[in-house]
Every structure is written in C-alpha cells, then in structure tokens.
Amino acid sequence: MRLRTLLPILIVACGVAAGLLTGGAQASEPRFRAAAAVRVITPEPLLPVSGGMGPAHPVTEKRGELTARVFVVADADTTVAIVGIDVLGFPAVLGDKVRALVPRLPPDHLLIGATHTHSAPDCYAFPDGKGGHTGNLAWMEEVVRRTAAAVNEALDGLRPASLRVATAEAQGRIAFNYYAPDLYDRRMGVIQAVGSDGTPIATLVNYAIHPEVLGNKRGILSPDCVGPMCTRIEASGGGVAVFLNGAQGGMVTADNRDLEAPADPVRGVWKDIGTWEECERIGHTMADEALRIVAGAETDATPAVAATSRDVSFPVESDDLWAVVSLSPLGYPHDDATRTITARLAMVDLGKARILTIPGEALPNIGAYLKRKAGDDTFLFGLTNDAFGYILTKEDFLAFPRYQYVSRVSLGERTGTILVDNLLEMVRETPRPATK
DSSP states (O other), rough: HHHHHHHHHHHHHHHHHHHHHTTTHHHHHHHHHHHHHHEEOOOOOOOBSSSSSSBBOOEEEEESOEEEEEEEOSSSSEEEEEEEESSSSOOOHHHHHHHHTTTTSSSSGGEEEEESSSSSSSSOOOOOSSSSBBBOOOHHHHHHHHHHHHHHHHHTTOEEEEEEEEEEEEESSOOOOOOOOTTTTOOOEEEEEETTTTTEEEEEEEOOOOOOOOSSSSSEOTTTTTHHHHHHHTTTTTOOEEEEEEEOTTTTEEOOHHHHHHHHHTTTEEEOOOOOHHHHOOOOOOOOHHHHHHTTTOEEESSSSEEEEEEEEEOOOOOHHHHHHHHHHTOOOBBTTTTTTEEEEEEEEETTTTEESSSEEEEEEHHHHHHHHHHHTTETTBBOOOOOSOOOOOTTTTTTGGGGGHHTTTTTTTHHHHHHHHHHHHHHHOOOOOOO
C-alpha cells in the first residue's frame, strides 16, 4: 500500500490514540469522590473537663474516646472537608491552625465543627478570674496536629463514590427542649458517601442536641452520646461516622429524663439519668434512626460540590464573652475600637444538600426559620468555624427569666439578626449548582 493511502489512516489512528491518552482519560475520571479518616484526641493523662465558662472539673476515668472525624468530598472542580471534633467548642483561632497544616485545601473549604460534648477539656482557654485560664495549650496544639493529619489522610484517600442525602424526623426519645419540652427540631439530616463497590465510606449525621448526659461533674471524660452513635453506625457498616450539631441552643438537650422521678411537677422538670448506659441508649437510637432515614434515599452518581463563604462582623455586647475574646492566650482576633469579632459563615452545596454554618449555638426557632427560608434538605452545622455562645433573636433576648443565662452568654441582642440576614442573603445570591 502506498504512503499516500496510508496517511489518512495514520492520522485517524493517532487521533484516536491521543483521545485515549488525553480527552478519553479525562472523560473516564470520576466526577465525584469521597474519603474519611479518624484520629483519637483523648488526652493522656486525662485532663479536667469543661461545660462552659467557670472552673473545669477533674476526672478519674473515660468512657469512649474523644475523636476528630473527617469527611472529604470532591467533584472535578471543588473539594470540601468537613470535620467534627469531640469538644465543647473549637474556636476559629484553632481552626485556622488546622487549615495552615492543610495548604492544598482553600481555607474556606475546610469546615470544622464541635460536637459540643460537655465531658471534654476546654478548647477556649476561658479566663479563670485569677489572671490565668482553664485550658491546656499543649493538648490543644496536639488536637490541631491530629485533626490536620486526619484531613490530609482523607485527601490522600479520595476515591470514586456516589451520594445519598435524606432528611426526616428522628423517632424515639433522643432530645427535648429543657426550657419548653416540645419546642425543638425533630428533623435529622443524613449524608452518606458510598464507594463504587457499594460499601459506605462515611455517614454524616446532622441533628440538634446537647450531648450532656454525663456532663462535666461526674468525673468522666467522654464524647457522651455521640461516641456510641458513631460506634453503632460503624459497626452497622455505615463507614466512618461524623456528627455535626444543629441549632440546639436554649436548651435542646439529650432526653435522659427519668420520667418516673419528677423533680418539679409544676414546671415539668424531671431528674435525669446520667449514666454511660443512657449515653449508649440515646446514641444507638440516633445511629439506628440515621441509617433508617438514609436507607431509602436515592443515589446520586454525579453530585455537584460548591462552596462559598463570607466574613461577618458581630458586636460583642456581653462583658463575659468580651473577657474570653480579649484575655484568652489563644489570641482571638478582635477589634478593640469597635468591640467586634469577625466570624466566617460558609455555605456548601453537596448534591441536593445545602449546608449553612452557624458560629455558635442558635436557638431552635432560628434554626427552624433558616430551614424554612433556605429550602428543603437544608443542613445547619452549629458550632462550626467558631463557637461564640448562644445566638438569640432580638425578640428572645432577655425576654423571660428563663433566658437570662443564654442572653448573658451571647454576643448580644443583634447576633441573631446579623446571622440570619447574612445566611439568607448568601442563599439568595447563590443558586444551587446543576449536576456537573
């Protein structure tokens, strides 16, 4: 055969080969990937535990392990890491140290939330009123290092996956509102990544609850009910379990009431059951409900991932919280002239899920309002990217004697309005992405 006859064939063959090596390979790349990782952060030896401002309480034992749990998701353009840490709150000043150790991820694509267990050491370094503080800085630095290591491990382990997203009311005795028993959000949001072999990689549970069955005065260090929840999900084949709290402020707590032992029948107050067995009952119920809720969800093989954020200034009217901000050895960024702090609000779209972050403990009416306005499958990650006390509407602020404490441990009367206005403005400005 003559060369002139062969030339067109060779050109076509080379084009096909080039397509296989370049465009064809790109076309075969997975559109969605996921991974997860865990690090134990339990201090050795054990440290005193904190339930908020005031003295920490010594412990003599532990139940379960404190952990940092990471869930990473990525499409062809965007990678986001979500972290849940078993501490009361994880301030942005520590979160930024984690981000500095994960340079390949944009800082606003790393969401770090606290489970809000009341049985872990202080990560705020609260002032102790004697010129010192209640934190252990060496342990905090170790938490930063281990959390960053878990994020980097997950980034290295990204693999093809699909996604399931579901939201429904969780059944059973899990939570209630200590201030008004029925006024709490029963909805549980679940996000599950499933590998190409059909095995779950990770299951993320988003639910509003104070994990304080044990609290900080029983001499026990623990992830509280969140620990048994994670253990149960993992033992049931749900992959790595990650918990992100919701709008649980004022005062949505674990329903560990002993209904046979009323403490104040007129006000509807019961004695509580503060045992590890009760942590297991509540945690296992949460796990079983999460797996039930997500079991029937449709599988999305090509979910889009998108992330945006904005830095928002909040005035600090509370003298108590201003003391935390201005006196802590962690060096919280703040503006003395305007008496303000700045918090990052993030919004992440993951398939049909839309995630909004809250830098503190929003009361349940704020959470319900945000979900109603932001649309179906809205996930609220409370105590995420910062943890500045309770967040109330101006109508609730100092409205009743019951709200005296949550108002005092709040940035101020305008916090709720500023938060809601900015989050809903982000929602309006950012349409949900189409499937990529």
